[in-house]
Amino acid sequence: MPSIEVGRICVKTTGREAGLKCVIVDLIDDNFALVTGPKEISGVKRRRANIKHLIPLEDTVKVSKGASDDEVKRALEAEGKLNFMKVKVKPQLA
Secondary structure, eight states: OOOOOTTEEEEEOSSTTTTOEEEEEEEOSSSEEEEEOOHHHHSOOSEEEEGGGEEEEEEEOOOOTTOOHHHHHHHHHHTTOHHHHHSOOOOOOO
């Protein structure tokens, strides 16, 4: 199973953003992570998310801890994952 780490692409499982993909930008503590879509790409605003409400995927992008939305967008472009991030998925709860 993929680990929760900075740069990991995840799927949100709850709330109005359920099924949307996001990138972990920072780990706040054992229970929360700072995630972003960015909003114009996947529809996920930069916000704190409970780790229990994220499904980590195999994919990662190289971003520094606390990266801005522009840095995340450039990293996604560089790795060719913009279209991958735009596709909404139906989260499968384990």
